[in-house]
Amino acid sequence: MKHHPPPPPPFSIKKLITWALYALIPLLLFHLYFHPLPLQQQQQPQQQQQQQKKSISVISSQEVVKKTTGIISRSCNYTDGRWVLDNQQGPIYNGTSCSTIKDGQNCMAHGRPDTGYLHWRWQPRGCKLPRFNPSAFLNLIKNKHLVFVGDSMARNQLESLLCLLSTVSTPELVYRDGEENKFRRWSFHEYKANVSVFWSPFLVKGVEKSAALGLKNHNKLYVDVADERWASELHGFDIIVFSIGHWFLHPAIYFEGQEERVLGCHHCREDGFNHSEIGFFDVFRKAVKTTLHEVVERKAMDDGDDHHQLVVVTTFSPAHFEGEWDKAGACPKKEPYKEGERAMEYMDVEMRRIEVEEVEAAKKELLLLQEKKKEKKMVEIEALDVTRMAWMRGDGHPGPYMHAFPFANGVVQERVQNDCVHWCLPGPIDTWNQILMQMLKTWNGRDQQQPL
Template sequence: MKQPQFPLKKLITWALYALIPLALFHLYFYPLPLQQNQKQQQQQQQHHHHKVLSTKGISRNCNYTDGRWVQDHRPTIYNGTSCGTIKDGQNCMAHGRPDTGYLHWRWQPRQCKLPRFNPLTFLNLIRNKHIAFVGDSLARNQLESLLCLLSSASPAELVYKNGEDNKFRRWSFSEYQVNVSVFWSPFLIKGVEKGSDYGLKNHNKLFVDVADEKWASELHGFDVIVFSVGHWFLHPAIYYEGGEENENVLGCHHCREENAFNHTEIGFFDVFRKAVRTSLHEVVRKGLNDQLVVLTTFSPAHFEGEWDKAGACPKTEPYKEGEKGMEYMDMEMRKIEVDEVERAKKEIEEKMMMKKKKVKIEALDVTRIAWLRGDGHPGPYMHAFPFANGVPERVQNDCVHWCLPGPIDAWNEILLQMVKRWRDQTGKR
């Protein structure tokens, strides 16, 4: 007896009708994979966009300035007793600061990772090299941070000191043949500080077109130079150009003294720009092949009130995103420095086209990173145990410099990445 044939065409039709509602049911209740793909595509596009925007940052691959402070409860690499090179006024631990929360934050860029400082990596990168910090007390502050970080792996020996308050010093890490120096030069250009034998009583005297010979004469001996200036330009000053032989008065800032009243008040922004330009031009003109020049941008102060009228910095944790806007002056000082670094880079490119020497200049852009850390200054603990005998009527605060250890250690974490990229490009010779 012949078996009846199953209607195949009908079976296929029924199957399709059955699959359609199942597919619609799945798409309705389980749309996540499709959304995930779209989200991944958007993230990839945003990541590419951020990479393009970051090319003017410190690294072509990561803009270290775009980020936030996140909590980090790991022990600090050094402390107030393990490092002997901390200036007393910045040793907040030894001076009795009771809170320790300011120690437990790390800077996290949004688009990449910033590794914790590795002293052995840094020492190996600058083996047989000389790194010099040139500028004001914040240059010294960053130098002492670096010394403390490096000394956690290898002892530093003070081999030279000179000048009031040891303003010119040099250390050696003999195992690595590394020298680290500091040069006091609060304007980078030639200047006579107020109250000195050759200066005015209440005014600094600056020559905007002449680099300070104290560091410029030593330029050939540096492999890495870190410049850091800014706050001294806020002080009263009379400005000159043409050198001491052909003094031509440009104007002044806060013209208070009798012999300054006939000068034109011109502020300090333009003079600051001229000073940075003169200094960077000096290293482009005199610098060596494969020399790295770093300009640390302006580090804001955090006085709540006037600095000389009991102003304080009482915060105990970083500002949150959008909590407080940056001051105009801080932004303008930072902008001048970044602009002048870009200008100097173009000058270098022109010299490279003429087959002349190659100096690498970068901006270590810390202005926003620093602005968020109003909690990281010594404040009243610039003096040892300021409240040991009760609360005095007037307490002096330091809201400019940074506790060590403290936020300024992050400056050197970024500096390590800049040195690493420099050594990669120069073949680690």
């Protein structure tokens, strides 16, 4: 008898499904690993919406750092950086070696005990800011007239520059005029270079508050008329540095047009004026616009003036009062703010933004005029954007040391006025002039920018 093998078991559907799943799962995982884009694309709109909401709700320090165009960014964006501790190199002058420091900014001579604020160096991201070279700066302004025009911040920057330059050449005061010597000129005879300061806290025509003029608490501004005290001498300037801002916070009445129409006012109703409150941001913009337009127009109209001018707008420098300035508000910081430690105030962001935007608008106006007249550009307009680096230095103000030895004889802090607007000399404001020097190098075609 033949024996036959047993018949195969009947085919199982259940087993087939199991085997198929075992085969498909690795293939599915393999596909998802190498082709994840469809899933990411579904999530991306939600992520973008979240980021947009975040950017709208928070004003961070990085939002005011936009790479500027023009002569600064050809070599280095000095706006974007951080303060780094540098105990190896201190300032190149001190409160006793410089004779032109305004008394209220001479912090060392007035007894400020800490010196840490002198040992921070601004470090731009991606490039190096060279140490200030006074001899090289004087060569850059040889046979030229450098003018600072504006309020006390313009004067503060001017006095910083004079101290820096006086380490190699003594400036001679050759002209002074006005109350508190608000119009002065120094000469560096060896270089045939002049450096001047023009007091003009609004840059436009203005009448400062005066009880004798019936303006006990208010300034009067004519926002579409440039201040002739500087504008009438514009043809004799080679380098002009404009610096304003803090005076626009004061109560004022604003006028515009030949008929001197009242635009409105800022903080005037409490004194009985029946004008509309319009704040000061728009007025500040009009003043900067009028100033830069005046520069462009006068240069265009003067056919006999063929020398090249550099116009610089130093952006708004924030104050650091903790408390009200007139109620013992102080600036007790002993080192710079760290990144993210404190958000910049809205006002500081807006003032800086207005200046940068108006500089860019003036550049476009200049370009159109140049194309129309078919002439080479005779004016260079740039922003010296210091707002963020200044905002980080709450430690650099005179504070109570605007007075000599303020706590002598047991005087307590609450009875001492503080200056948290201006800067100690030496101090952070010296960096403004370091950057100004790099702008001059580029303007003169001798940019010495050093990559890291």
